[in-house]
Structures are given as C-alpha cells and as structure tokens.
Amino acid sequence: MQNNSLAHAYALxxxxxxxxxxxxxxxxxxxxxxxxxxxxxIDQDELITAEExxxxxxxxxxxxxxxxxxxxxxxxxxxxxxSSSLLKTLEEPPAHSVIFLTTxxxxxxxxxxxxxxxxxxFSRGTDDDVKVALAPTGTSQEKxxxxxxxxxxxxxxxxxxxxxDFFLELVENSxxxxxxxxxxxxxxxxxxxxxxxxxxxxxxxxxxxxxxxxFADSLAPKDLGKKLYQALxxxxxxxxxxLAMDNLFL
Amino acid sequence: xxxVKFILTFLPIIFTAQACDLLLGGSDSSGIQGVFFxxxxxxSWQAGKPKGEVNLSGASVWRLFVEGSKPQNIIAASANxxxxxxxxxxxxxxxxxxxxxxxxxxxxxxxxxxxxAAGSKRRLATIYKSPDRGATWLQVYNEPTGKISVxxxxxDRSDSETMYAGLSTGTILKSVDRGDTWNSxxxxxxxxxxxxxxxxxxxxxxxxxxxxxxxxxxxxxxxDVDFDEAANSFNDLYVDPASEQTLYLATNEGLYRSTDSGQxxxxxxxxxxxxxxxxxxxxxxxxxxxxxxxxxxxTVYRSDDNGANWRTIQLPTNRTISSIVIDPFExxxxxxxxx
Numbered sequence: 001m002q003n004n005s006l007a008h009a010y011a012l013x014x015x016x017x018x019x020x021x022x023x024x025x026x027x028x029x030x031x032x033x034x035x036x037x038x039x040x041x042i043d044q045d046e047l048i049t050a051e052e053x054x055x056x057x058x059x060x061x062x063x064x065x066x067x068x069x070x071x072x073x074x075x076x077x078x079x080x081x082x083s084s085s086l087l088k089t090l091e092e093p094p095a096h097s098v099i100f101l102t103t104x105x106x107x108x109x110x111x112x113x114x115x116x117x118x119x120x121x122f123s124r125g126t127d128d129d130v131k132v133a134l135a136p137t138g139t140s141q142e143k144x145x146x147x148x149x150x151x152x153x154x155x156x157x158x159x160x161x162x163x164x165d166f167f168l169e170l171v172e173n174s175x176x177x178x179x180x181x182x183x184x185x186x187x188x189x190x191x192x193x194x195x196x197x198x199x200x201x202x203x204x205x206x207x208x209x210x211x212x213x214x215f216a217d218s219l220a221p222k223d224l225g226k227k228l229y230q231a232l233x234x235x236x237x238x239x240x241x242x243l244a245m246d247n248l249f250l
Numbered sequence: 251x252x253x254v255k256f257i258l259t260f261l262p263i264i265f266t267a268q269a270c271d272l273l274l275g276g277s278d279s280s281g282i283q284g285v286f287f288x289x290x291x292x293x294s295w296q297a298g299k300p301k302g303e304v305n306l307s308g309a310s311v312w313r314l315f316v317e318g319s320k321p322q323n324i325i326a327a328s329a330n331x332x333x334x335x336x337x338x339x340x341x342x343x344x345x346x347x348x349x350x351x352x353x354x355x356x357x358x359x360x361x362x363x364x365x366x367a368a369g370s371k372r373r374l375a376t377i378y379k380s381p382d383r384g385a386t387w388l389q390v391y392n393e394p395t396g397k398i399s400v401x402x403x404x405x406d407r408s409d410s411e412t413m414y415a416g417l418s419t420g421t422i423l424k425s426v427d428r429g430d431t432w433n434s435x436x437x438x439x440x441x442x443x444x445x446x447x448x449x450x451x452x453x454x455x456x457x458x459x460x461x462x463x464x465x466x467x468x469x470x471x472x473x474d475v476d477f478d479e480a481a482n483s484f485n486d487l488y489v490d491p492a493s494e495q496t497l498y499l500a501t502n503e504g505l506y507r508s509t510d511s512g513q514x515x516x517x518x519x520x521x522x523x524x525x526x527x528x529x530x531x532x533x534x535x536x537x538x539x540x541x542x543x544x545x546x547x548x549t550v551y552r553s554d555d556n557g558a559n560w561r562t563i564q565l566p567t568n569r570t571i572s573s574i575v576i577d578p579f580e581x582x583x584x585x586x587x588x589x
Contacts, residue, residue, distance in 0.1 A: 025360060029408050034491035035359035036318035036407075037536035037578040059579045065536030066491040136411055138427040163361065163428060164381055 007118040008093035013106035014122025017157035024072045024100035032067030043074045050081035057089045060097040068096050075101040083110050090116040124153030137162045174210040193249035197242040208232045282567040284309045285326055287340035288584045292552050292563050301344040311587030314573045315356045321577045326587055327352035333367045340585050346384045354403040360410030368400035368415055375400045375417055379429050391432045404446035416443020424469050435469040445487040452494050456487040475512035485530045500529035505544050518557040522546050533574040537581045545571025
C-alpha cells in the first residue's frame, strides 16, 4: 500500500475463523472503500452461484463512492461454474477494484485462479495476539480469559466470541459437551447424548463440526473422528437424532 | 441490558418478485406515506406493499438504509410503525421491531448480523441493537429523562468500533465498543440533531436550527461551520465518501454544496417556486457522482449534470420526502421514505 503497488486480487489462505475476512475488511477501509457502497462480501453458508459470480463483474465495474471497490469472497463456496465466471473477472479486473478470496485450502482453488492471485498465508496467533486483538473491543478480563482458551490462537474466532454472546454460549456448550464426549464415564456420556439430542438440528450440527475441529487438534481416540463423521452423515440423512447421538457417545 | 425477543428472523437472502402495481397515474393516492421505489432512476415510482399487520401507507418514515453487500435488504425507521424491513428491494415490508418510535436505523456494514435502531420507547430516548438480524433486540441506551428521542444514528465509515447518536435535545453520544455502551460528548448543542456523518476523526453534526458543526478529533471539540446564507432550518446532510470536503446541505431555503469543507457554499438551482424551497432530503448516486437527488415536499428533483439542470418527478402523495437512498450496485434503483 505504501508503494502504491497493490495487486488486483489476493488469496487469503488459512483455517476458518482465523481473521482472513477481518483482515480484508480492515484493508478495504485503509484503501478508502466505503463500507456500504464499495465493499461486497459473499460469505454466506450456501454455495456461490454462477449468477452471483457474474454480478461481481458489473458491481466492481461501477465507479467507487470512495476510492476503491472491494469484494471479499469465500472461495471455498464457489461452484465450478462460479469459479469460471470469477476467472473472467480476474482476467480483466475493473480499475479501482481489489478482490480478496478467502480459503481454508489454497490448493483447492482452480489452478487458473490460483495463478492470478497473490497468496497470503494466515496461521494461528499466540494467546497474546488474541488478547491484543480483543483489547479494543472493551471485553472484560474474565471474558477475555475465557475467550482466549476457546479461541486457540484464532483471532477472527475470538473477535466473534467477543461480540456475539449467543455464539459464545454455543461454543462454550459445545466445548463442555466435547469434553464429556472424550471422558471415560459411559453414564455421563449417555446423559449428555440425550441432552444434545433434544436440541435443534442446527445446534447439533454445530456441535458435531466443532467436535471434529477439536478432534483434529487433539490426541483423542482415533475412532472418534469416524464416529463424528458418521453422526454428521446421519444428521444429513435425517436419521433419528437420538439414535445418532447414542451411537456417537457409546 | 434488557432483551426483547421476537419470533421474526429478519432478512433471509431471498429475492422475491417485485409487486408491479404502478401508482403513477393512480386516481386517489394523496396522503400515502411509507416507502416508494423506482427502478428507472426516479422516472416512475411504485409504493411498497405491507406484509402482515404493517400499515405501510400510514407509516411515517424518517430514514431508509440499504444494506451494502445485500442491497435487496432495506430497513425503514418509522415514527409510528416501528422498525420496518424489506428483503425484496422494497416491494414488500414487514415489521421488525414494534412499539417503538424509530427515527433512524442501520445494518452494521462491518458485521451484517447487527442491526441498530434509534428513537424513543414510551417517550424515553432509546437505542436498540440486534445481534442476530432482528431475532432479538437489546436495549443498549436508555435516557431516563422523558420526552427525549434519539433522532440520528451513525457509524464511523472507517472504524468498525465507533458509532455516534444525536438526541432531540442536541446532545451527541459516542460509542467506541460497537454500540454496546454510549457516553455523552462535551458537544451539547441546544437543538435537535438531524444528521450525523463520521469518517476517521472527522464528525459532522447537522442540527435543526444551529446548522452544521464539525469536529476533527472524534467529537471532543467542535466548531461551527460557516453558513452565511438565509436558511434557518436544516434538514439533511450528504458527505462524499471519497472526500469529506464535499458536502451537500438541504435547508428550508434550498440545496447548497461546498467542496472545501464548508468554507464556501453555492446554491444549486432547483426549479422550485419561490414559496416552496424547503429541501428535506438529499442524496448523491454513489457510482455516478454527477447524479444528485433532492426532495421538496413530495417532489423528487434529479440532476444528471452535477446540479446544473434538474428534472422533477411528483410522487402520488402530499406527504413529505424524508429520506432518499440509492442502491449501491444497481444505480437506477432509488428509494424514498415519506412522513
């Protein structure tokens, strides 16, 4: 930025909730992109359609209200057709535009896209990094300590926990349930299986995905990963949730 | 903080077909308030339609806000119908927050889960924050003295943590924690705040009678912006996102522009009759800076050449245009709120 030599497109690569989108939005602000008129974020949970990717070209082509137009796109959600449309935009990027593709796996990008973007890798920070990131949010010391433990160095995740009490509650519950899942007491495990099964499907899905991430980071028994995948698969196939949870916690 | 929970979850990202009830030329539409929208740069207008129990045509709308990344989502602050929302480019509207006199609202552009609404609840100045797109609401500010309203709400366009609010008494509030807590600034003007704009440390406050004030240190100290014209009532302010030196001021004596932070002003030649000069709203197309919109009573004024020439479009109502907003990505899509 200081040398005025920005690329038109960047791939911000690193695991989820590590701060890639936060970084992109901060940079958009520093570039003078108006947050309402110039910044275009696609980070919903659904796949990005070819039509959405096509509309990107015309949106970025408009004159900026501020100094730049910026698109932040969760590239992991691009369909094949959407990737092809995006490629056209990357081949002929509109003036004043900067595109940030966020991805948890840089190598999952089409090679034609990967070759047209500048790669920036994101890795987990330290607990101190998380504390520094939380400081401007005015989070209490007690809550900060709690969040630091849950975040495991993921700055973006920590910031979301700091501002979204519902999300914090969900993560705390999932963490407690995960700890019970890997505990040795069968009675306790079955009790918690019943409790989880009584929750709404999205909450159960969140717990399973959270547990999978924790499993990947830990030294939990090897068959746990298989069981978690099976439970997720059961959930998507509309298998009785109670049955799926019993199988998981047995 | 008091929490209010509603069954509604606002703004799914679903586009539904627009209603196509063209009102221009309708026989009896006088007195309609609510929201009108245009898909042809204001040449023709349609009225939004209510969904559920909303009395949209009787809604006194004070401010509209279009969500940047998902411009099909629009919210309208209404003094008598609460906070209203549309997820189909203004075609249909439902109520998001009832029993609330709303004067201003926005969806946080730095965190689109959050919606803020300002106004009064049981005649007490109140700011609500929803952390989940309208499913639940937290009362984050409550002024204990009665008969006061929060009239304006603004986010700093370059800082996701900082927000400002203005009261009917002239007091200005600031939050540096994303709207969770609010503190009064030393600036305590005596008249209603009608608009606020903030970028980095530069903050403008437009007050109904005392006019425009500027702070260059995040609201700690303020100076009056010179304005030697005849106007004595100020209604709306537009600050160019690319340069905070370019300002538009809607007043009871016409529309003014400054390109040097208010040191010099020029009056734009709106073709209004001498007795009808009260400009109540102004906006500039974010992607076509030479296209300017203004509202006088129920007439929309549009200039395509930076204010040199104007065309007028009369809305089918006698009400007053309070807010004009433009879709950030479809520059022909314009919305007006009426009160």
